[in-house]
Amino acid sequence: MSPEQKKYLANIRKKDLLVKFAQIFLLVTFIISWELLARYEIIDSFIFSSPSEIIKTLINLYNDNNLFKHIYTTSIEVIIAFSASLIIGFLIALLFYIFPLIKRILDPFITMINSLPKVALGPLIIIWMGANVKSIIFMALLINLIVTIITIHNGMLATDADKIKLFKVLGASKKDMITKLIIPSAKNEIISALKLDISMSLIGVIMGEFLSCKQGIGYLILYGTQVFNLSLVMCGIFILLLLSFIFYESINILDKKLAKSTIQPLD
Amino acid sequence: MILINVSNISKTYHTPTKEVIALDDLNFTINEGEILGIVGTSGCGKSTLLNILTNLEKSDRGSITSSKSIVIGYMMQNDALLPWLNVYDNAILGLKLKKITTKDNLAYVDNLLKKYGLYEFKNEYPNSLSGGMRQRVALIRTLAIRPNILLLDEPFSKLDIDSRITISDDVYKIIKELGITTVLISHDIAESISLSDRIIVLTKRPGKIKNIYEVNINEETIPSKRRNSEYFLELYQTIWGDIDHVS
Numbered sequence: 001m002s003p004e005q006k007k008y009l010a011n012i013r014k015k016d017l018l019v020k021f022a023q024i025f026l027l028v029t030f031i032i033s034w035e036l037l038a039r040y041e042i043i044d045s046f047i048f049s050s051p052s053e054i055i056k057t058l059i060n061l062y063n064d065n066n067l068f069k070h071i072y073t074t075s076i077e078v079i080i081a082f083s084a085s086l087i088i089g090f091l092i093a094l095l096f097y098i099f100p101l102i103k104r105i106l107d108p109f110i111t112m113i114n115s116l117p118k119v120a121l122g123p124l125i126i127i128w129m130g131a132n133v134k135s136i137i138f139m140a141l142l143i144n145l146i147v148t149i150i151t152i153h154n155g156m157l158a159t160d161a162d163k164i165k166l167f168k169v170l171g172a173s174k175k176d177m178i179t180k181l182i183i184p185s186a187k188n189e190i191i192s193a194l195k196l197d198i199s200m201s202l203i204g205v206i207m208g209e210f211l212s213c214k215q216g217i218g219y220l221i222l223y224g225t226q227v228f229n230l231s232l233v234m235c236g237i238f239i240l241l242l243l244s245f246i247f248y249e250s251i252n253i254l255d256k257k258l259a260k261s262t263i264q265p266l267d
Numbered sequence: 268m269i270l271i272n273v274s275n276i277s278k279t280y281h282t283p284t285k286e287v288i289a290l291d292d293l294n295f296t297i298n299e300g301e302i303l304g305i306v307g308t309s310g311c312g313k314s315t316l317l318n319i320l321t322n323l324e325k326s327d328r329g330s331i332t333s334s335k336s337i338v339i340g341y342m343m344q345n346d347a348l349l350p351w352l353n354v355y356d357n358a359i360l361g362l363k364l365k366k367i368t369t370k371d372n373l374a375y376v377d378n379l380l381k382k383y384g385l386y387e388f389k390n391e392y393p394n395s396l397s398g399g400m401r402q403r404v405a406l407i408r409t410l411a412i413r414p415n416i417l418l419l420d421e422p423f424s425k426l427d428i429d430s431r432i433t434i435s436d437d438v439y440k441i442i443k444e445l446g447i448t449t450v451l452i453s454h455d456i457a458e459s460i461s462l463s464d465r466i467i468v469l470t471k472r473p474g475k476i477k478n479i480y481e482v483n484i485n486e487e488t489i490p491s492k493r494r495n496s497e498y499f500l501e502l503y504q505t506i507w508g509d510i511d512h513v514s
Contacts, residue, residue, distance in 0.1 A: 162345040169321050169341040170412070172364040180364070184351050 046230065053231040054238055061235070071239060073216040074205060077133065078247065081140030081201040086194065088141075089148030096149070097156040097182065098174075110146060118142045118204075122211045131212035139211065140204025147200060148193045155189025156182050191255050198247045206240065217243070268334070270416065270448050271297040271320075275329035278315050288473035289315040293329070295467055295476060297416070302442060302449040304463030304482075306456055308510055312474030313452045317420050320450065340414030340447070344421040346405040348393040354404050355380070355389040361412040372411065379407045383437070399430035406438060410445070417442065417449040423458065435462060436489045456506050460499055461490035468509045477509050 001009075031051050037043045038050030045053065061067040096103035121142065129135045159182050167177050183190075209218025217236050224232030276293040279286055289312040297303055307313055318324040320331065321339055348357045358376050362368045380386040383403050393401055402422070409417065422438070423431045439462055442449050453459045459466055460482055468477040480502060484493045493499060 160345070160347065162343055162347045163349070165323065165343070166341065166347045167364065168323055169339060170361045170364045176364055181349070184349070187351070 049231040049234040054234050057231045057235040070215055070217055070220050071243070074209065074218065075243065077136050077140070077205045077208070077216065078198070078201045078243075081137050081144065081205055082198055084137065085141055085144040085148050085197050085201065089145055089193065089197070090152055090190075092149045093152035093156060094178070096153050098178075103153070110149075114146045119207055122207070126212050135212050136205055136208030139208035140201050143204035143207070144197050144200035148197050151189050151193040151196060152186060155186030158189070159185040187258065191251075191258065194251050194254070195248065198251055199244060202240070202244050202247065268299045269296045270299040270335070271331060271333045271337070273297070273329070273331050276316070276319060276326045276331070277328040278312070278319065278324070278326050290326070291473040291475050293474070293476060295479065297448060297450060299448055300446050301464040302451060302462055304451045304453065304459035304466040305469065306453055306459045306466060306506065306510070307469030307474065308471050309454055311469045311471050313454075313469065314420065316474070317418055317450075317452055320418060337416050338412060338414045340409040340412060340417045342405055342409045342417065342419050342422045344424045346393075346401045348401055348404055350393055353390050353392050354385060354396070357393065357404055358389075358407045358411060360408055365412060367412070372413075375413070376407065376411045379410055383407060397430070398426050399434050402426060402434055403437070406441070410441070414447060417447050419449060419451045421453055422451075424453070424455065432491050436491050439490050456503055456510070457494065460502050460506070461493045466506065468506055480506065
């Protein structure tokens, strides 16, 4: 390795380190100042809580055997909503791709539903489906499904026209065209759909839990607000942050795994 | 011997605001074993003609008849390699789609890969190859299905001038060696003369046949050498004069 190359690599490492350090520094400063401000009563810890209070609440939840129950409930709901949206969304996107006329007919309705604030449908959903998990999943699907359909469908539409031509000249069957060209071409968009889908599912599930439920992180937050236990609310938010990070990172890992198995062009 | 007879082909495209006549009453033959060049300015209907020859589009009038069953090999300016498949899987794509991955055919692909110096790259992915190598993989993919007619749609126009000339030499040698009937569509007159046995010049839209020329350069020499002949320049100037240049 030439000295220039070494210098170049060292420079990159230095920058990476700086970024990591700054990130940790910001986080730690935030937590410490929050704690100090609460402890010296500069902010009202009853309203703003404090890191130590949040940890205490977490430990209490754990001791009461409640912590993992709530996390488990929300996670399962998110995974169900996510998978359902992915499967249904993918199939509908495929249907739209194969029969563009259907897409054209449904287009205005999709746009309308997509721009409607889904939370407005909450009360109706509860009346129709009852105050149970079904409502929560349904609410999440309302929120994540259309984005999934649109993203995957756009990916399919972006398939290189020359490659479609090549497949046709080579006498490819419809099935081969879809499985060997259209779907692999849409890989990047399918991954983006996964990323959007997982965060939308979490939003949908929490919104659903706000409307109707007896357990889950959304319930924890709502309950905390009702009894004015703001530490419980903060604790719920903290768990949500962690959950969304874990979900998102899992998709990222999947993305990297897929990228390794199927190399994308440089441009 | 005539392999394909194109008679009275016409094609009009319709848009909400106008009608565009792309091809107007084309008549010509494609002879067995020849390389037929088709030149014309952009928008003269060259691509439409290819789409009709490959059956991707139907002509409004006229017919295309052939003296025997034909297998079309199609190569375009975009190599259209699938980035998620390695060189080998790209090369056998046509065999897979046509469901003819016989031992014989796979051995033939191995031979082609070896012959064109790509065998040791067969596990590489297209993005790690040079433009010239990619185009050679595209050529092997095209030849793998053992076509008896090759349709080349501006196959070198995306390459830089150096690889363009080397690749066209390679392709020429391969075509002549295998004796495959070839239609070469190009807007590059020099390229067309250096490769073709016969050249059809199309008028600007609506595409009609302006002239047909026999290219009387010794068939044995390769395109880069053919470019040096006196006849080459002469024909170049004649065809240049024929073409309706878009100013």
